[in-house]
Amino acid sequence: MTVTVVKTATATKTATNTSDGNSAKTAARKAAAKKRTKKHAAKRKISRTSLQRAKARRAVKTAEKQIGDPYRYGATGPGAFDCSGLVQYAWRKAGVRLPRTTWSIRGAVRTKVSWGHFEPGDLIFTSGGGHVGMYVGHGKMIHAPHSGTRVRIDKLDAYRKSTFVGAVRPGV
Known part of the structure; x- marks a missing residue:
């Protein structure tokens, strides 16, 4: 991940919010993938x-x-x-x-x-x-x-x- 420093406070704040938004999206995707994996694992457990x-x-x-x-x-x-x-x-x-x-x-x-x-x-x-x-x-x-x-x-x-x-x- 590349971090750029911006001189104005609002620009820095916006860049931080955008990166937090991406982190939230990534976390949501990981949680959804984990949920799918658990669901499929439950199906596989039936012998x-x-x-x-x-x-x-x-x-x-x-x-x-x-x-x-x-x-x-x-x-x-x-x-x-x-x-x-x-x-x-x-x-x-x-x-x-x-x-x-x-x-x-x-x-x-x-x-x-x-x-x-x-x-x-x-x-x-x-x-x-x-x-x-x-x-x-x-x-x-x-x-x-x-x-x-x-x-x-x-x-x-x-x-x-x-x-x-x-x-x-x-x-x-």
């Missing part, structure tokens, strides 16, 4: 895992709202579901697109999960891979079981474990 868990919570809540809806083969809701239609609908509401059938869902989702390591939102495949439900926590899953039943929550009991063929974690 993929945290984002997946948030989507999973939304999918679980959506599925739970469907409790009592009737099972209907091939139905994808709202109002009636088959097993894969229910999980597809719930995850779609959470912002994740899944294929239509149990087989294609299981093959398309890359993150596999073993028995006992489930987190809410994980999709559990049983009955030779022909049935899917969503883990809701506390050893339970929500699913649309079969014709003549309604969407409900059931325990992951010995039967489910004996027919377990795999699980996946969508949204990762």
Whole structure:
């Protein structure tokens, strides 16, 4: 920064005011840049895992709202579901697109999960891979079981474990 000395008092005062004005503008620009940096840093702090868990919570809540809806083969809701239609609908509401059938869902989702390591939102495949439900926590899953039943929550009991063929974690 170059400083010039001016003989008159008013000229000196004006030069000082101008330089203070520039300092104020520079300080304001720096403060705005710092604020933008903090805002972007906050966005970057959300990990993929945290984002997946948030989507999973939304999918679980959506599925739970469907409790009592009737099972209907091939139905994808709202109002009636088959097993894969229910999980597809719930995850779609959470912002994740899944294929239509149990087989294609299981093959398309890359993150596999073993028995006992489930987190809410994980999709559990049983009955030779022909049935899917969503883990809701506390050893339970929500699913649309079969014709003549309604969407409900059931325990992951010995039967489910004996027919377990795999699980996946969508949204990762």
